[in-house]
Amino acid sequence: MTENDRRGALYAPTFIAVAPNGGRRTKADHPALPLTAGECAAVARAAQSVGAAMIHLHVRDREGRHSLDPGLYREAIAAVRDAAGPRMVVQITTESIGRYAPDEQVAVVKAVKPEAVSMALREIAPAESDAKRLSDLLAFCEAERIAPQIIAYDRTDADRLARWAHARVIDSRQVSVLFVGGRYDPPTQARPTDFVPMVESCADIYRDFMVCAFGPREAGCGVLAGLLGGHVRCGFENNLSLPDGSPAADNAAVVAAQAKALTAAGLTIGDAIALRSLWGIEGR
Template sequence: MGDLADQPCIICVAITGSLPTKENNPAVPISVAEQIESTQEAFEAGATIVHCHVRDDQGKPTSDPDRFAQLKHGLEQHCPGMIIQLSTGGRSGAGQARGGMLPLAPDMASLAVGSNNFPTRVYENTPDLVDWLASEMRTYDVKPQIEAFDLSHILQAAIMFKDGRIKDRPYVQFVMGVKNAMPADRDVFDYYVHTVKRLFGEDVPWCAAGIGASQIRLNEWAISSGGHCRTGLEDNVRIDRDTLAPSNAALVRCAADICRKFDRPVATWQQARQILGLRMPATA
């Protein structure tokens, strides 16, 4: 693992998601304007990737490319240099509508390469849709972040990288703590890390996300193991069991505190882009 002091940690903030509402936590940013303001605060607190979903006028999840375009433009203006990652997740649309924002050429986009159970439904990612999304990401030079809800998803990403459907070494994010999917299990987590390094190389960057009460636990596991971490109101609306998070920035500050606990620097946006092999923006 090496000296953690020499390994800046990328903090990703998942600002909104498809499920949390103002009723769950008034700080959840729903409108594009709220999302931009919340992201700017999180950026200033240390987040260098923003994972984005958008909502319609009723606050329901959507894959509307125009909404994504408005959000992307605002983030580029107010958070110069921050890595913009758009979601192609299945709660926001169906079929190829899930990738309708990829022609906007964001820095990154999420890519789930297999199906799994969610709390009340199957999160369906059929092989033909996965291949189409991956093809669009290659066309528009968008780096995929592999959303690994299961070990098989890491192995499938390796197959897709080997046969050229994924252009660069995948950036894999372990998602743990989703009900009916993979729980936050330390032995499994350690095997995920082992598998990613075995398949893609010891120096490959990887990330982990914990859902709900698992968020802080996964932040600690990832940061202390040399990986990168995700936080934000999409995954967890609380600071602790009794306290709602006042903002996305507050959750980012918690992750930054964990970095300090393990003597890891928080990555700047320049370092994050270098670690992930992303182009530097001309106007930042």
């Protein structure tokens, strides 16, 4: 990223996505963690009111387990739409959490046809020989006007994705990339410096990038992303704390803290209309 790019990033909107639950945590981790479609819809409405432009949805089955069931996704999407209207981009996930094979992850995208979807590179295309699966899925997304976001969990993922972009296995200008800092197991908290190698090496290859961070340094990581021209995903999926380390009351409190940190750094917060424009999914 050049100095001109960095200067221009200061005047472009920074988008906040709320990730309210993930597929692992339960109400034993936090009583305000949403599990049902109605609870996710309430989070969407509250998070939108304090700055979120997108909700990153996970759904659960009747036993509370992570699910990629298309019917559950349709129910959750409808609930969010009823609660927040067009003011929230709704992104589903294909995350496997050890339950779903790559072809099953692809199948849910084709069945639901959401306006946006996130997919982990190491799950959708775990090997070099899986490049065609990813390429074909991205072609489907383009044809159906679905905004794809590819997750890079570490520098190895980021480097492989960049290599495929340079080799034109994928159209890099079609995708958003999500860089992850920290992890569940072993429990590791992210630091802003974790993202610098990934962002500086390949962020300018893609249409846009976003970061998500485990732990209370989440807001600081989001500010770094915004200053470098990227965006931020925050919420109970990765972090249950406020920037000072105290427990957050709910997802909206995490989003509000992130928005406050971004605006204090001189950044502006973008809304769902601007995000859909960036991702080319207006009218979805």
